[in-house]
Amino acid sequence: xxxxxxxxxxxxxxxxxxxxxxxxxxxxxxxxxxxxxxxxxxxxxxxxxxxxxxxxxxxxxxxxxxxxxxxxxxxxxxxxxxxxxxxxxxxxxxxxxxxxxxxxxxxxxxxxxxxxxxxxxxxxxxxxxxxxxxxxxxxxxxxxxxxxxxxxxxxxxxxxxxxxxxxxxxxxxxxxxxxxxxxxxxxxxxxxxxxxxxxxxxxxxxxxxxxxxxxxxxxxxxxxxxxxxxxxxxxxxxxxxxxxxxxxxxxxxxxxxxxxxxxxxxxxxxxxxxxxxxxxxxxxxxxxxxxxxxxxxxxxxxxxxxxxxxxxxxxxxxxxxxxxxxxxxxxxxxxxxxxxxxxxxxxxxxxxxxxxxxxxxxxxxxxxxxxxxxxxxxxxxxxxxxxxxxxxxxxxxxxxxxxxxxxxxxxxxxxxxxxxxxxxxxxxxxxxxxxxxxxxxxxxxxxxxxxxxxxxxxxxxxxxxxxxxxxxxxxxxxxxxxxxxxxxxxxxxxxxxxxxxxxxxxxxxxxxxxxxxxxxxxxxxxxxxxxxxxxxxxxxxxxxxxxxxxxxxxxxxxxxxxxxxxxxxxxxxxxxxxxxxxx
RNA sequence: GGGGACGUGGUGUAGCCUGGUUUAACACGCUGCCCUGUCAAGGCAGAGACCGCGGGUUCAAAUCCCGUCGUCCCCGCCA
Numbered sequence: 001x002x003x004x005x006x007x008x009x010x011x012x013x014x015x016x017x018x019x020x021x022x023x024x025x026x027x028x029x030x031x032x033x034x035x036x037x038x039x040x041x042x043x044x045x046x047x048x049x050x051x052x053x054x055x056x057x058x059x060x061x062x063x064x065x066x067x068x069x070x071x072x073x074x075x076x077x078x079x080x081x082x083x084x085x086x087x088x089x090x091x092x093x094x095x096x097x098x099x100x101x102x103x104x105x106x107x108x109x110x111x112x113x114x115x116x117x118x119x120x121x122x123x124x125x126x127x128x129x130x131x132x133x134x135x136x137x138x139x140x141x142x143x144x145x146x147x148x149x150x151x152x153x154x155x156x157x158x159x160x161x162x163x164x165x166x167x168x169x170x171x172x173x174x175x176x177x178x179x180x181x182x183x184x185x186x187x188x189x190x191x192x193x194x195x196x197x198x199x200x201x202x203x204x205x206x207x208x209x210x211x212x213x214x215x216x217x218x219x220x221x222x223x224x225x226x227x228x229x230x231x232x233x234x235x236x237x238x239x240x241x242x243x244x245x246x247x248x249x250x251x252x253x254x255x256x257x258x259x260x261x262x263x264x265x266x267x268x269x270x271x272x273x274x275x276x277x278x279x280x281x282x283x284x285x286x287x288x289x290x291x292x293x294x295x296x297x298x299x300x301x302x303x304x305x306x307x308x309x310x311x312x313x314x315x316x317x318x319x320x321x322x323x324x325x326x327x328x329x330x331x332x333x334x335x336x337x338x339x340x341x342x343x344x345x346x347x348x349x350x351x352x353x354x355x356x357x358x359x360x361x362x363x364x365x366x367x368x369x370x371x372x373x374x375x376x377x378x379x380x381x382x383x384x385x386x387x388x389x390x391x392x393x394x395x396x397x398x399x400x401x402x403x404x405x406x407x408x409x410x411x412x413x414x415x416x417x418x419x420x421x422x423x424x425x426x427x428x429x430x431x432x433x434x435x436x437x438x439x440x441x442x443x444x445x446x447x448x449x450x451x452x453x454x455x456x457x458x459x460x461x462x463x464x465x466x467x468x469x470x471x472x473x474x475x476x477x478x479x480x481x482x483x484x485x486x487x488x489x490x491x492x493x494x495x496x497x498x499x500x501x502x503x504x505x506x507x508x509x510x511x512x513x514x515x516x517x518x519x520x521x522x523x524x525x526x527x528x529x530x531x532x533x534x535x536x537x538x539x540x541x542x543x544x545x546x547x548x549x550x551x552x553x554x555x556x557x558x559x560x561x562x563x564x565x566x567x568x569x570x571x572x573x574x575x576x577x578x579x580x581x582x583x
Numbered sequence: 584g585g586g587g588a589c590g591u592g593g594u595g596u597a598g599c600c601u602g603g604u605u606u607a608a609c610a611c612g613c614u615g616c617c618c619u620g621u622c623a624a625g626g627c628a629g630a631g632a633c634c635g636c637g638g639g640u641u642c643a644a645a646u647c648c649c650g651u652c653g654u655c656c657c658c659g660c661c662a
Binding site: 027029030031032033034035036038045047049051052065066079080082083085087088091108109110111112118119120121122123125172174175176177195196198220222223225226228435444445446447448449546556557558560562 | 584589590593594595596611612613614617618619620621622624625653654655656657659660661662
C-alpha cells in the first residue's frame with residue numbers, strides 16, 4: 001500500500017509523523033518560493049506545503065496541475081500561529097512534503113470537481129465519472145451506502161434471509177409497462193424485467209422461508225420524473241405469520257436504525273397511523289406532508305341553512321363542503337387570491353371561496369354572504385386567527401379532496417411556510433381494495449391484486465365491493481411516498497372473489513398469476529410485507545430533490561444514459577439471432 | 584400522448600423582448616511570466632465561442648418565425 005493515511009485523517013495527533021497521502025491535486029498556490037497544494041481524496045482535503053529546500057519535491061511539484069494524481073510523502077506539522085483554516089477538517093495541520101510524485105496527469109476537466117453546484121446536470125451526467133469525484137457525490141453515495149448497510153444489519157439481526165429473486169422473469173401485463181428481453185433460445189418469446197419481486201417473495205413465504213429481504217432492483221418502462229427512474233432499488237421485505245402492526249413495527253425499527261446511523265435525532269416510534277379516508281379528508285392527499293399544519297375540515301353543517309347558495313346547496317345535497325385555514329394568508333393580495341382560485345380550478349374545482357380575517361372581520365368578495373354566526377363557527381372550526389385566511393371548497397368528496405390537497409401544497413410553497421419539524425413519518429392504511437373502472441365495466445385492484453381485505457369488510461364483496469377496505473398501506477415521509485405494502489391474501493377463496501370482481505376469467509387469472517394462485521392452495525401462511533424506495537429515502541436523507549443525485553449512474557428524463565450513451569443500436573447479427581427486426 | 588422552461592468560449596451566465604456602433608460581454612477555469620504562508624491567494628500578459636442543428640423572413644439574425652435535436656419540470660402514466 002502506497003498510502004498511510006487518508007487526506008482528512010491527519011490531525012494534531014499525527015504531528016511529527018511521517019505520512020504518505022495519495023489523491024488528486026485540487027488546487028495549488030505557487031508563491032514563487034513556498035508552494036501549497038490542496039490534495040483531495042474520498043475523505044476530503046489536506047494542505048501540502050512544498051518548500052524550496054526540499055529539492056526533489058519542489059522540482060516535481062512544478063509540473064503539477066489541476067486533477068493530477070499525486071503521492072506525497074512528508075511530515076505532519078502544526079500550522080503556524082494564525083494560519084489555521086477553520087473551514088477545513090484538517091485545518092490545524094499540514095504536511096511538509098519531502099517527496100512529491102505525480103502518478104498520473106490529467107487534461108483540464110470540463111468543470112471543477114470541487115464544487116459542482118453551478119454545473120448543469122446535463123454536463124454532470126455526460127461526465128459522470130468526474131461528477132462522482134465531487135464532494136457532493138462522494139457524500140451522497142457514501143450516505144446511501146450507510147443506509148443500505150444499516151438496513152442489511154437490521155434485517156440480519158432480526159432473522160431475515162437475504163434472497164435474490166430473478167431479474168429475467170415473465171411479463172404480467174398488469175400495472176406498469178414491462179421492460180422486455182427477447183429470448184434467443186425461444187424465438188418469439190420474451191422475458192420481462194421485474195417491476196417488483198412481488199410474486200416471488202410471496203412464494204418464498206409459502207416455501208416457509210418465514211422472513212425475507214432484498215435490496216432489489218425493480219424496472220418500469222414508464223415516463224420518468226425527479227423521483228422516478230426506469231430502474232430503482234427497493235428495500236423489499238416479506239414476513240410470515242404477521243398482521244399489519246407487526247409489519248409496521250418492523251419497518252419503524254428499520255427506519256429508526258437508519259436515521260440513528262446517519263446521524264439524525266432519534267425518531268419517535270411508533271409512527272402515527274391514519275386511515276386512507278381520514279387523510280383524504282384532512283389533507284386531500286394520500287401522501288400528505290404533515291410537517292405543515294394546514295388541515296382541511298368538513299364544514300358542511302355550518303352552511304346547511306345558509307343564505308350563501310354556493311355552499312348551502314352542496315351541503316344540503318350531501319356533497320362535501322370543506323374549509324382549510326392558511327396561517328398568515330390574510331396578507332396575500334387580491335391578485336394572488338385570484339391566482340389561487342385559478343389554480344384550484346385547474347385542479348378540478350368549479351370555484352373557490354376565500355376569506356381573509358383582519359381585525360376581527362372577514363374580508364372577501366363573498367364576505368357579505370356570510371352571517372356572523374357562520375363566520376364565528378368557521379373560525380372556531382378552522383382555528384383561524386386574525387391574519388389568517390380560510391379557503392372553502394364544495395363538490396363531490398373526491399373532487400374537493402383533490403383540489404384542496406393541491407391548494408394545500410401550493411399554499412405551503414407560496415407562503416414559504418416553515419416546517420414544524422425535520423422529519424414527519426406517517427402510515428396511511430386501509431386503502432380501498434378495489435376501484436371501479438366505469439369504461440371497462442369492472443373493478444380493478446386499487447394497488448395490488450394480492451392484498452387482503454379487512455376481515456369485517458368481507459361481507460361487502462357481495463353487496464358493495466367498492467367500499468371494501470384493505471390491508472394495503474403506505475409509509476409517507478415529508479409528503480413523499482416512501483414505502484408501500486400490505487397484508488396479503490393467503491386464502492385462495494378470498495383471492496378468487498377479488499379476481500372475479502376484476503373480471504378475470506379463470507384462464508386469464510391463471511395466465512397472469514398462475515404460479516402464485518397454485519401455491520396459495522398448498523399451505524400458504526398468513527403473510528405480508530412492503531417495498532421501500534431506497535433511492536427516495538437516500539435522496540431525502542441527503543437533502544436532494546432528485547433521486548438522480550443518489551444514483552451513481554442515472555438515466556435522463558428520456559431514459560438515456562448520457563455517459564454510456566445507452567440505449568444504442570445493435571448489430572444485425574444480434575437481431576437475427578433473436579429473430580427481431582427494427583423499424 | 585400533452586403543457587411549460589432552457590440551449591451563447593472548457594464551465595456558468597449577460598446580450599434576445601425593442602434585429603444594425605457587438606471586432607459577442609462578464610466571472611470562473613486554462614496557458615505563460617512574477618511573487619516564500621496561501622487556502623475564493625495576488626499581480627501582469629494571453630489563448631479560447633460566429634451563438635444546439637436545419638430552414639425561413641429581412642438590405643441585415645445570437646436576437647423575429649417554423650421545424651428538429653437535447654436537457655429539466657409538470658399532467659397523463661407509474662397495480
